[in-house]
Amino acid sequence: MTTTPRTVRTTVKTLGILGTGTVGRTLARAWAKAGHTVLLGSRRPGDPEVRALAAREAGERVTLVDSAAAVTGADVVVNATPGTVSVELLSAIGEAALADRVLLDVAVGFTEDFSLSHPGESLGEEIQRTFPRARVVKTLCTVDRNLMVAPDSLEGPSTLFLSGEDTGAKETVRGLLRDLGWPDGSLLDLGGIGTARGQEHFSLLFMGVAEALGDYGFGIRVVPPAATR
């Protein structure tokens, strides 16, 4: 290590990111740039296509490993797998490996006709219920992957939401979001994991707005009443 990662304000050192798609790789790159060590976890780490994709992000701080290694070697696990298969993929890794770990869940599941795969509840709730010992925090699922890592790319401030049962886990996640550039004032804690439902269902309005603007790179800001601020 030849440089001092001055932008790191969290104590987290190693992030295990599950999912080598565009979201997982975008987050891997940004957190590595902020000074963290990233284990990029894949079901098929030997697959030439996966290796080629991961190689773009590889460096001294990003390493492609299999999914189980990305969990067991990490201080914080990030679920960036497709929402429709997240529970199956996490189950293959096993409940024991996830116990007591902060699980930052950014996934949303869509069916083939762009309806939500969890219409009556949310993926975040299902993950917490399936892995009761994991410390699930839902966030980052209301924005496009580019905005995730560049919140200052908008014409003004926007809001990012957090949902989860574990206060300490949410503090850890706040630190990681700060490392991506999200100011503390932009983060709104909605409460328990049940509130992940609102974040995930926002995807439907997100798609309508993206279509109307012709751009996915927008944010939303919660605008409070004038009298209370």
Next chain:
Amino acid sequence: MTTTPRTVRTTVKTLGILGTGTVGRTLARAWAKAGHTVLLGSRRPGDPEVRALAAREAGERVTLVDSAAAVTGADVVVNATPGTVSVELLSAIGEAALADRVLLDVAVGFTEDFSLSHPGESLGEEIQRTFPRARVVKTLCTVDRNLMVAPDSLEGPSTLFLSGEDTGAKETVRGLLRDLGWPDGSLLDLGGIGTARGQEHFSLLFMGVAEALGDYGFGIRVVPPAATR
């Protein structure tokens, strides 16, 4: 008529508002203040409790009538009935009465456990499908009733959404929203009635944010990328 309603910028004269709850009465008061004539439609216009509530808004420009009269006498019909029973109430009035009329739909249906009554689609779509000749426009359902009529009560500008198949109907509704104080720049046309799904599903995030802020009177603003504006 002794005053000149200077704020009216639409050609609409008579609004039929279905629903005498807080939303319907709030809208009746605001549109009457803007110079429109309002027929406040109730299933039970003779009920003393309904009459007492309506009397608070009554004046030369607000009249309590039965639901059918509110539709047949109106240039624009506003659905402010509970979303869980809207289709049933509109059906009782009849498809013929709704034909060719602009139907401004603000309702969202919730089950007793605060889940959406239309989880797989939206009430707006169901209304348009059930009354194919009505010109349905979904709007105002992403904000609290007080913000509906006081968009300048926030600490900054916010965004209101429109969904519907009929361009002319959306223009009429834009005029009515201007009369409530919504500037043109705050209105975002999402497209066809299918996009009502996003507006209605936002209710779940709305409730989470309201709980977190301890206040229903907030708005959301779509914040575009800096480069495009």
